[in-house]
Amino acid sequence: MIHVTKTFLPKQEDYNALLKRSWDTQWITNRGDLVKELESKIKETFNIPYMIATTNGTLPLQIAIKALGLTGEIITTPFSYIATSSVIAWEGCKPVFADIDPETFNIDPSKIEAQITAKTSGIIATHVFGNPCDIEAMDKIAQKYNIKVIYDAAHCFGVEYKGKSVFNYGDVSTCSFHATKIFHTGEGGAMFTKDLELFETLYYKHNFGHNGPEEFHGLGINAKMSELQAAMGLAVFPHFNEILKRRHQLYNVYIENLKVSDQLQFQKIREYTAYNCAYFPVVFLSEDILDLVKNVLNGESIFPRRYFYPSLNTVSYLNGESMPISESLSKRILCLPLYFDLKEDDVLQICRLIHKSLN
Numbered sequence: 104m105i106h107v108t109k110t111f112l113p114k115q116e117d118y119n120a121l122l123k124r125s126w127d128t129q130w131i132t133n134r135g136d137l138v139k140e141l142e143s144k145i146k147e148t149f150n151i152p153y154m155i156a157t158t159n160g161t162l163p164l165q166i167a168i169k170a171l172g173l174t175g176e177i178i179t180t181p182f183s184y185i186a187t188s189s190v191i192a193w194e195g196c197k198p199v200f201a202d203i204d205p206e207t208f209n210i211d212p213s214k215i216e217a218q219i220t221a222k223t224s225g226i227i228a229t230h231v232f233g234n235p236c237d238i239e240a241m242d243k244i245a246q247k248y249n250i251k252v253i254y255d256a257a258h259c260f261g262v263e264y265k266g267k268s269v270f271n272y273g274d275v276s277t278c279s280f281h282a283t284k285i286f287h288t289g290e291g292g293a294m295f296t297k298d299l300e301l302f303e304t305l306y307y308k309h310n311f312g313h314n315g316p317e318e319f320h321g322l323g324i325n326a327k328m329s330e331l332q333a334a335m336g337l338a339v340f341p342h343f344n345e346i347l348k349r350r351h352q353l354y355n356v357y358i359e360n361l362k363v364s365d366q367l368q369f370q371k372i373r374e375y376t377a378y379n380c381a382y383f384p385v386v387f388l389s390e391d392i393l394d395l396v397k398n399v400l401n402g403e404s405i406f407p408r409r410y411f412y413p414s415l416n417t418v419s420y421l422n423g424e425s426m427p428i429s430e431s432l433s434k435r436i437l438c439l440p441l442y443f444d445l446k447e448d449d450v451l452q453i454c455r456l457i458h459k460s461l462n
């Protein structure tokens with residue numbers, strides 16, 4: 104069976120050796136050595152000033168909304184995982200959608216301005232599948248209207264834009280280290296900022312607002328990463344370059360074999376991007392064709408996923424207006440299997456089955 108993704112598991116003995124440190128110190132959460140070491144390694148490797156490891160990739164979005172004081176309306180993309188929108192509603196704000204660019208699949212800055220009202224406090228945009236947003240245009244809008252930008256960079260581990268980690272852009276950037284993501288800690292995530300004062304606010308908020316055992320800086324919640332999660336991260340991290348390299352190889356095999364078809368569209372990766380090949384999305388001419396291809400692949404025990412479907416503006420409790428580009432893309436896009444130990448022969452077989460279904 105081939106699924107859209109497969110979790111990279113390090114050698115169990117490597118994981119156990121890291122866990123032994125927790126057993127030795129009897130310290131399994133509340134920012135022990137393993138969490139601190141994971142943060143240091145990531146910050147050093149990607150040249151990031153401030154990072155806080157968290158227990159998943161959703162809480163950092165909620166904490167960022169709180170820390171930046173966002174209220175009222177937040178403009179966001181209809182083409183993302185549900186968490187990008189649901190955190191806005193969960194924090195008592197209103198998600199206001201702006202449609203996407205049909206080539207990059209990211210929120211279209213030219214659609215954002217039309218949605219800005221006196222109630223708009225910020226933007227939450229996803230770098231979809233690890234492809235950086237039009238960061239310069241977003242910055243301009245944020246400055247002009249004095250609003251904040253949060254990037255949901257859940258897919259972006261290892262991505263660079265203009266020679267810098269993509270986590271360095273926006274007021275706050277967040278990542279997910281969920282088991283399905285390119286780098287993982289089982290469950291886990293992180294938040295990043297370049298601003299020391301904001302970092303401190305985020306830091307307090309992720310640990311109940313504690314400022315020492317008996318004092319509180321302000322309202323907080325619990326988003327701490329445990330030592331057990333960090334141990335997984337530290338066991339996986341040394342393999343990250345290998346993982347990236349392998350994904351690039353397989354990604355290129357897909358492109359080489361599928362680009363010959365004029366019935367398929369691929370995501371346009373932005374210029375100046377060192378891409379991480381976190382996903383391999385392919386877009387069909389219609390939803391009927393997608394269903395056909397998906398059924399053929401399923402018949403061979405191959406299970407691609409409809410990322411992202413449905414378009415978030417159509418989710419009933421989010422009350423979005425119509426977003427024609429996102430809705431059309433959502434119906435026609437399929438993410439093909441892509442993971443470290445996927446075989447090149449399997450990629451070739453998937454490509455053959457797609458060509459056969461299209462003819």
Ligand SMILES: *Cc1c(COP(=O)(O)O)cnc(C)c1O
Pocket residue numbers: 159160161162183184186187229255257258278279280281290291292
């Ligand atoms: C995975 C994902 C999240 C949520 O991350 P968790 O670690 O599962 O909480 C948020 N946004 C996007 C775009 C994601 O893909």
